[in-house]
Amino acid sequence: MKEILLGNEAVAAGAYAAGVKVISSYPGTPSTEITEAAARYERIWCEWAPNEKVALEVAIGASLAGARAMTCMKHVGLNVAADPLFTSSYTGVNGGLVIIVADDPGMHSSQNEQDSRHYARAAKLPLFEPADSQECQDMVLAAFALSERFDTPVLVRLTTRVSHTRAPVALAEIQEQAVKPYQKDVRKHVMMPAMAIARHAAVEQRLVQLGLDSASGGLHEIDLRSGKLGIVTSGIASQYVREALPDASVFKLGLVWPLPVDALRDFAARVDRLVVVEELDPVIETEMKAAGIACEGKALLTPLGEYSASLLRRDLSGQPDPESALPREQLEAAPARPPVMCAGCPHKGLFMALSRLKLIVTGDIGCYTLGAINPTNAMDTCVCMGASVGMAHGMDKATDGEFSRRTVAVIGDSTFLHSGMTGLLNSVYNRSDSTILILDNSITGMTGHQQNPATGRDIRLHEAPAVDLEALCRVLGAASVRVVDPADTWQVEQVVSEEVARSGVSVIIARRPCALIPTGKGRPENAVRLDRDRCRRCKACIRIMCPALTAGPDGYPVIDPNSCNGCGLCVRVCRFDALKRGGEQA
Amino acid sequence: MISKLDLVLAGVGGQGTLVAGKLLGRVALKAGLDVRVSEVHGMAQRGGSVITYVRMAPNVHSPVVEPGQADFVLAFEQLEALRWAHLLARDGVLLMNMSRVIPMSVGMGQARYPDAVAAALQQAGDGRAVIRALDATRLAREAGSEKAVNIVMLGAMAHFLDIAPDVFTEAIDDVFPLKLQGINQKAFQAGFAIMKENTGA
């Protein structure tokens, strides 16, 4: 019987079957479960690296040492890893090297909607694009074979719908892979100008060869039906095509870069009208047009968001959508459920303090980015991981120090170790007066609780060395390093005010574990209780927007003892002493 | 035996829609069908609305169930029934758990939780669909755990399906560890039985 696997789990299964020895990754939705699933195979060395650049470098090292190696990341992670990516294209591989990159059309949980296929063109690397879980496994296997045959790193691009859809997979046979012998090869592995000039020529030649090989080795599927309409597509878009346009002839690409140009030209000759259906950017379309193959694409279809069968029907076939039994227009709109900080989230108290201090907050990426919206509205910027630190310094210099008296950078522990550390070094070196708040919740929260170099555990939850954040910041040169409890909003206000006023770089570490880390304290008997006689229904506790505390129909707060984890934030904001911690006399 | 089934599981984070989706994947395999279970990850833990699409047929392509396409909408909560009702196909079945999870905007008095959702759905459906409400949370509690509300909902759906019930009961044993199998088998039976009794919404 087949197994039902997430696309991400199928990638891990493919890597296992391919005999992969080393996987180094940094988490990021929708790619995270690949490395988590791979960690269940004991034979593979799996690790969380502090960022994607390091992760890819680890994989390159493993490959050159002779093992099959892989790294997995979300689309923006490939920006971070772009530097080693481009030059690993020149060094080539020894053991196969595969880079998994997961794009997020529709931005289910991302800060931009970039199309990572551009990296294949720019770095001159082959790129596969699977359309379901079975192809995830099979294309990872094919990618390792291609990598070794053509001496090249290979990209595999996923999208959220493929990563996060479960589908049947016939598991592949396990290939035993011996680690290949290592060979010192300065001309191929030391990229300085004299060597790189020769390697660039080899890369160009390789790309031509890959293009010629693609028609037979690219895992394409050609399905000739009507001659009226032909579609060139790949990945998840091909599924919507098959759903919406059952009569069309379809050329479904497996290897999306480089294109099998001659095969596409043949296909074009068999149909009256040719349309390229690809989510996001016109990568395939542009290349086909450059090769002189007449086709349509983005003139008909949007470059924004995810596609769907109904979108293709509307824009390409004019067929009506199925009729809904309960049309939206006839129903009241349902109030939205935007994401909120969890009950007991340590970030919440911190942002309440920042909100009251009315500071400029350069923000960063993590659960704490929710501090930008209601109820605290205490964040001014969010660009990319690590940006908060450099941006606070830039604001300081742009205003001759004026802003540094009322600006803080806010950054999570995982994000600080990812790329905030170098920003701190820069701020120290360049005599900044900025203040940096590290929100240390002892976990990488946003992506679903991955360990990081500060948590004391590795990916398999075995004990691991934990970096001492205070010592790290001191050694990087911070003039002041202090630790606060973010649940104590009064203390936070006090310390932040002092540090913002201080010259030199200050670091404040707000330390309290994520509320979702089991501590055994989140029991119903520890939940906060209400003393109705004291409550004046002022709604101060309601305004903190805790999911465990809502307004009842009579205006009194209602506390859900199953959700409350007893953090006591509401107790602190109550001026009438009407809320009591669990165990206290009500 | 069924040959094609498109459904959605609509709830809020923590209500067990993901596990129900996983279980339906097993059901499809046992029925000899191709299947796609498409999940929303990431924000699930943070009180957001969570939707899982399940499609089974001899050959499935798109993993997404689109408006007017769902044979079943299983709503684990009233507001989510309202939010996803438009996915229901003509002659489809919408099953709604009567529980309410108050969204933040309502809790803070900025929005109103719609009342009489079941009646509103009946009216909009105008006989084009079967709409049933049930107290799945209570049935789950009686079976041994409120967490089994997802399996009560599957039991209720199974009542409408031409599929041997042991396909479901086997899938339950596949998906749950031994100590949770009893509760979930009971929850499934309770959902199945209540649909026999209860004829209106």
Ligand SMILES: Cc1ncc(C[n+]2csc(CCOP(=O)(O)OP(=O)(O)O)c2C)c(N)n1
């Ligand atoms: C370059 C890059 N890699 C990965 C991600 C995905 N991502 C978003 S936030 C985050 C980590 C957040 O962890 P932390 O800083 O500890 O904050 P927390 O969520 O725990 O509050 C990750 C990995 C990203 N946005 N950009």
